[in-house]
Amino acid sequence: MKKNGLSTLRTLLILTAFLLVGMALAFYFRPQPVDQRIALGESLGGEFTLQTSEGTLKLSDLAGKAVVFYLGYTNCPDVCPTGLAVLSQAIHTLTPEEQAQVRGVFLSVDPERDSVDTLKEYAAFFHPNIIGATGSREEIDRVVKRYGAFYRIGEETDSASGYAVDHSSRLYLINQKGILVSTLMHSSSPADVAEGLKSILNQG
Template sequence: MQRVIRVLVVLVVLGLGALWGAAWFGREPNEPLGASFQRQFAALTGRGDAAAPVPAGGIRLPAGMNMGGAFAMRDQDGRAVTQDSFGGTLLVGYFGYSFCPDVCPTELATIANAFDLLTPEEAARATPLFVSVDPERDTPEQLKGYVANFHPRMVGLTGTPEQVAAMAKQFRVFYAKVQRPEMSEYLMDHSSFVYLIGADGRVRALLRPQSSAEDIAAAIRAQLPRA
């Protein structure tokens, strides 16, 4: 009997530890850890919102975890941009940099192909978005020529290092400068996900790297705002 009790105690401790870990990683900006724990517990016990279906190629976010939010950047024309600047369209976002040698152009080309699979009416209710994590080199002028290579409606965002860091933190984007001795120019190491972002700036779905154009198009359709 004592052995059973010990096992149950260990399981409870491990479960609480996992829940506190989820609360830590899933808390909102400036949200107390205790409040995040309560949200996680509510979602676990069925008192939170029901989990949304995960699209093909998508990632299920931890229960109660919110990503994204309000942001302030500049677009490829140098205009100040926030989450309210896109007319309520669904944002199909990717974080990278224009000097990226391979991954970024591949992912952006796939996003552009996904838009080609949508009907004109569907495509009009979504906006392809490229967010730079390299503000040192990715000026508005640099981004303007870069995003035009992929889709005529693609918007490029950049900003001050502080603005970029703030947006990356909200969307839980990893990035870091990498300087190799044999190279004259630095690279940027960064995470590589496709974000479907609602009008409030919150992430509605997260798609894995190398998702197909078909999967991205299907995920866009599932998240499109009502006409």
């Protein structure tokens, strides 16, 4: 009986040790916020090639501008309109000279439903400095991976919109040299976004 008790205790200790090791590994390898990954020197962001109603758009085409990159889709019921409205309000608080140095890029991850003409009209509704863009599935996936973002196409539904798309809701702030310098949460205020843009402009 005594031997059985020791055996049970030993088994429990081994299981506990495995559990603790597993928790430690899960903590160590957990996904890190984009800003932390940038701070650690991880290479995120960089050049992209997308399609607009005006033709091909590369990030390098916007060299010298502060760029705010945001991804979503036009059928998004709330997150995308809110994020773009915040960006629009932030740009409006800048001086005319500052506004001329800022561009927004709204990437649709739903090219099957979002044509480049639709995106032009949709983005311009929020602010003329916001560019609506999309691309092939390969181009989109390349940009999404490069920026540490994500999206997932949902199942078809009986609703008028057909299906929903889960996606990242961060605002990605890129400086005049095309370097991703920080991100802002979807819940950020227009003042937060404007402050981030001014910081980039003042350093440029």
